[in-house]
Amino acid sequence: MPVRQRLWQELDMLCRLGVGLAPIAPDVCALLRALVGADAAALFWMDGNGQSAGFHHENSPTSVRNLFLNEPHLFTGAGETNISALAQPDGPRTGRLLAPGAQYFRSNSYNLLVRANGHHHTLDLRVEALGRTRAVVGLFRPPGPGFSDAQAALLERAGASLARAFLPGAAAPGSTAAQATGHVLLDADGQRPALADATALQLLQNAHLPGLGLYGASTADLPADLLHRLRLQPDGQRHIPVPDGVLHAQAHPLHPVAGGALQWLVTLQLQRLPQIEVVRRVLQLPLTPLQREIAVTAGLGHARTDCSALIGIGNALLKKQLRTILEVAGASDWEDLAAHLQGKNTTHSMHSAYTQSESSY
Numbered sequence: 381m382p383v384r385q386r387l388w389q390e391l392d393m394l395c396r397l398g399v400g401l402a403p404i405a406p407d408v409c410a411l412l413r414a415l416v417g418a419d420a421a422a423l424f425w426m427d428g429n430g431q432s433a434g435f436h437h438e439n440s441p442t443s444v445r446n447l448f449l450n451e452p453h454l455f456t457g458a459g460e461t462n463i464s465a466l467a468q469p470d471g472p473r474t475g476r477l478l479a480p481g482a483q484y485f486r487s488n489s490y491n492l493l494v495r496a497n498g499h500h501h502t503l504d505l506r507v508e509a510l511g512r513t514r515a516v517v518g519l520f521r522p523p524g525p526g527f528s529d530a531q532a533a534l535l536e537r538a539g540a541s542l543a544r545a546f547l548p549g550a551a552a553p554g555s556t557a558a559q560a561t562g563h564v565l566l567d568a569d570g571q572r573p574a575l576a577d578a579t580a581l582q583l584l585q586n587a588h589l590p591g592l593g594l595y596g597a598s599t600a601d602l603p604a605d606l607l608h609r610l611r612l613q614p615d616g617q618r619h620i621p622v623p624d625g626v627l628h629a630q631a632h633p634l635h636p637v638a639g640g641a642l643q644w645l646v647t648l649q650l651q652r653l654p655q656i657e658v659v660r661r662v663l664q665l666p667l668t669p670l671q672r673e674i675a676v677t678a679g680l681g682h683a684r685t686d687c688s689a690l691i692g693i694g695n696a697l698l699k700k701q702l703r704t705i706l707e708v709a710g711a712s713d714w715e716d717l718a719a720h721l722q723g724k725n726t727t728h729s730m731h732s733a734y735t736q737s738e739s740s741y
Contacts, residue, residue: 390659392544396550400621403622405435410438412519412538417534421437425515426467431590434587434620436588437497446595449588454488459486467506467516474504475504500522553654553679556651556654561650562647565634565644583649614633630646658721667708668701671701679717
């Protein structure tokens with residue numbers, strides 16, 4: 381039970397950050413799979429028109445991912461239960477595919493996606509926030525025992541936390557960290573991709589954006605309308621939520637040499653969100669549920685004087701719990717703890733995070 385309690389708290393802490401589900405998608409999928417009981421999990425987030433804007437699947441073959449991203453027409457029409465259909469608010473939030481009809485098992489959605497991934501059973505959840513569908517969750521199992529009503533109830537319970545990811549959350553403590561930067565050179569004739577470095581191809585591949593199934597791709601495989609697919613205007617920029625962060629895309633004009641034509645350079649940069657890293661660092665520490673809440677409050681930049689009101693505890697209890705937190709983290713005071721959790725202080729080691737037993741949870 382303590383392990384399951386920790387997983388529920390981890391899910392809630394990540395979602396309370398209010399950064400959407402895309403940047404925390406790998407964490408969310410792993411947590412839902414463990415909490416509900418599944419062999420694999422997938423998460424699809426929606427754009428303002430209710431269409432799938434990106435996804436994360438834990439173990440999907442690259443051929444299936446490319447098919448899903450590049451050939452959406454295969455999964456529309458009569459008998460196709462696609463992500464857009466599951467996002468419609470005209471049925472139960474959870475379990476539309478618990479007991480599908482025979483037509484579903486003849487569909488492309490099942491045979492080219494679900495079955496091709498080695499799955500048979502699907503448990504789905506529609507995540508709603510601010511009056512519209514924001515995401516669809518899919519949990520999967522191979523042929524054999526399917527999902528139970530009890531498991532559907534667990535996924536329904538998780539929906540409350542997932543919806544919080546789309547509400548205003550904690551501000552980022554410090555600047556966003558850039559993890560990788562790549563470039564795509566566009567030619568002057570129609571702004572078609574002319575050259576892309578390996579990092580840019582990797583960033584586009586990992587973004588899982590519609591129309592950009594790029595596994596094993598080279599520059600020649602990039603779509604001619606790359607700017608359009610990125611929804612990027614010439615001389616503009618955009619922040620695109622993707623698994624594990626935000627993809628910052630910007631198009632710069634390159635001044636031509638004498639007699640040359642104007643070219644464009646698209647710079648792609650994966651940025652990690654510091655508030656997510658704070659939660660992950662806290663979860664590495666062997667703390668109690670209450671102690672984790674206190675530590676996260678420090679890591680997200682709140683003052684100690686505000687902590688009691690934010691968490692709903694008295695000053696005496698805060699002081700007692702903080703003493704243990706500081707000892708575990710190897711920090712001297714509240715400000716030093718915040719620096720540790722924000723990755724600003726690397727000279728001290730959070731030694732206890734790796735030496736104390738799991739029983740502390």
